[in-house]
Amino acid sequence: MKQRSIFLVMLNSSVILAVFVIFLVLLNAPIRFLFTASPENAFKVDEALATSGTRFSLLIGVLTRPNNYDRRHFLRLVYGIQSSPVAEVQVKFVFCSVTNPEQKIFLALEILRFNDIIILNCTENMNFGKTYTYFSSLPDILPRRFDYVMKADDDVYIRLAQLVSSLQPLPRQDLYYGFVLPCPSMNPHEGYMSGMGFALSWDLVEWIASSEIPKHDTFGPEDKLVGRWLNKGKKARNRFTSKPAMYDYPGTNGRCSHELVPDTVAVHRLKRWDRWLRVLEFFNVTKELNHSKLYNL
Ligand SMILES: *[C@@H]1O[C@H](CO)[C@@H](O)[C@H](O)[C@H]1NC(C)=O
Ligand SMILES: *[C@@H]1O[C@H](CO)[C@@H](O)[C@H](O)[C@H]1NC(C)=O
Ligand SMILES: *[C@@H]1O[C@H](CO)[C@@H](O)[C@H](O)[C@H]1NC(C)=O
Numbered sequence: 001m002k003q004r005s006i007f008l009v010m011l012n013s014s015v016i017l018a019v020f021v022i023f024l025v026l027l028n029a030p031i032r033f034l035f036t037a038s039p040e041n042a043f044k045v046d047e048a049l050a051t052s053g054t055r056f057s058l059l060i061g062v063l064t065r066p067n068n069y070d071r072r073h074f075l076r077l078v079y080g081i082q083s084s085p086v087a088e089v090q091v092k093f094v095f096c097s098v099t100n101p102e103q104k105i106f107l108a109l110e111i112l113r114f115n116d117i118i119i120l121n122c123t124e125n126m127n128f129g130k131t132y133t134y135f136s137s138l139p140d141i142l143p144r145r146f147d148y149v150m151k152a153d154d155d156v157y158i159r160l161a162q163l164v165s166s167l168q169p170l171p172r173q174d175l176y177y178g179f180v181l182p183c184p185s186m187n188p189h190e191g192y193m194s195g196m197g198f199a200l201s202w203d204l205v206e207w208i209a210s211s212e213i214p215k216h217d218t219f220g221p222e223d224k225l226v227g228r229w230l231n232k233g234k235k236a237r238n239r240f241t242s243k244p245a246m247y248d249y250p251g252t253n254g255r256c257s258h259e260l261v262p263d264t265v266a267v268h269r270l271k272r273w274d275r276w277l278r279v280l281e282f283f284n285v286t287k288e289l290n291h292s293k294l295y296n297l
Pocket of ligand 1 (some may be wrong): 121
C-alpha cells in the first residue's frame with residue numbers, strides 16, 4: 001500500500017516536471033533565425049524548433065557574387081534581426097566556384113564565422129544555368145530537406161514574418177510562389193515568377209534535380225526558365241502570386257512598382273543605399289532599439 005502511494009507521488013511529480021519543461025520550451029518561442037556564430041548554436045536552435053511545433057521550414061538562397069562582401073554583411077544584419085514563431089527560416093548566400101586564392105581565404109573566414117554560404121559547382125559570369133545548378137544541387141548537398149526553397153536576389157528586402165504568414169496556409173506540395181510576371185498580371189497560372197524572390201516546394205526542387213526537362217533547357221532569363229520547365233513538366237498545380245505584397249521599389253519599374261505598403265512581403269530593386277534607408281525607415285526596422293547609456297542614437 002505504502003509502496004503504491006510513493007509510486008503515485010513519483011508519477012505525479014514527473015508529470016509536473018514534464019509540464020514545466022514543456023512550458024519552458026514554449027516560453028522560448030519565438031525563436032531567432034539561424035544566424036549563429038557556431039554550428040553548436042545552430043543545433044540548439046534546431047532542437048528547440050523541433051519541440052516547439054514548427055509548422056514548416058524554408059531555405060532562402062540569396063544568389064550573389066563572391067566579391068559582394070558589403071552587401072552580404074548588410075543582408076546578414078537585415079535578416080539576422082528578424083524572427084517568426086511559425087517557421088524555421090535559414091538564409092544562405094549562394095554563388096559559383098571561387099578560384100581567386102585571396103577570395104578563398106576571405107570566404108573561408110566568413111564561413112567559419114557565419115556558416116551561411118553555399119558554393120555551387122558552376123562558373124560565375126556565365127549568365128545562364130546558375131538557378132538550375134542551385135535547385136538541382138540542393139537535394140544532394142544539403143544535409144536535410146526543407147518544405148520550401150526560395151531563390152532571392154541580393155537587391156530585395158524580404159520581411160520574413162510576412163513571407164512566412166503568406167506561405168503558412170498554402171500547400172506544402174507542388175507549389176510555385178512569388179511575384180508573377182508580366183507586371184500587371186494577377187494570374188499565377190500564366191507567365192512565371194520574378195527572380196526577385198520565388199519559392200518552390202521541396203518536391204519541385206527534387207523534380208528539377210531529376211527531370212530531363214530542366215537539364216536541357218538552361219539558356220535564357222533564369223526566372224522565365226523555371227516557369228517554362230514547370231509548364232513543360234505539367235508541374236506546380238499550386239501557384240500563388242503575392243501581389244500586391246511583393247513589388248519593385250516605387251518608380252523603378254513601371255507597373256511592377258508601387259508605393260511602399262504596410263503589409264509588404266518583399267521590395268525589390270534596392271540597388272542604392274537611399275532606397276534601403278527609406279525602406280528600413282518605412283518599416284520601422286530600427287525602432288525597437290532601447291535607450292541606453294552606451295549609445296545615443
Ligand atoms: C563540376 O562540374 C563540372 C562540369 O559540369 C564537372 O565536370 C565536375 O566533375 C564537377 N565537379 C564536382 C566536384 O562535382
Ligand atoms: C511605423 O511606426 C509609425 C509610428 O509608430 C506607425 O504609424 C506606422 O504604421 C509604422 N509602420 C509600419 C509599416 O508598421
Ligand atoms: C528593450 O527593452 C525591453 C524591455 O526591457 C526588452 O524586452 C527588449 O528585449 C529590449 N529590446 C532590445 C532590442 O534589446
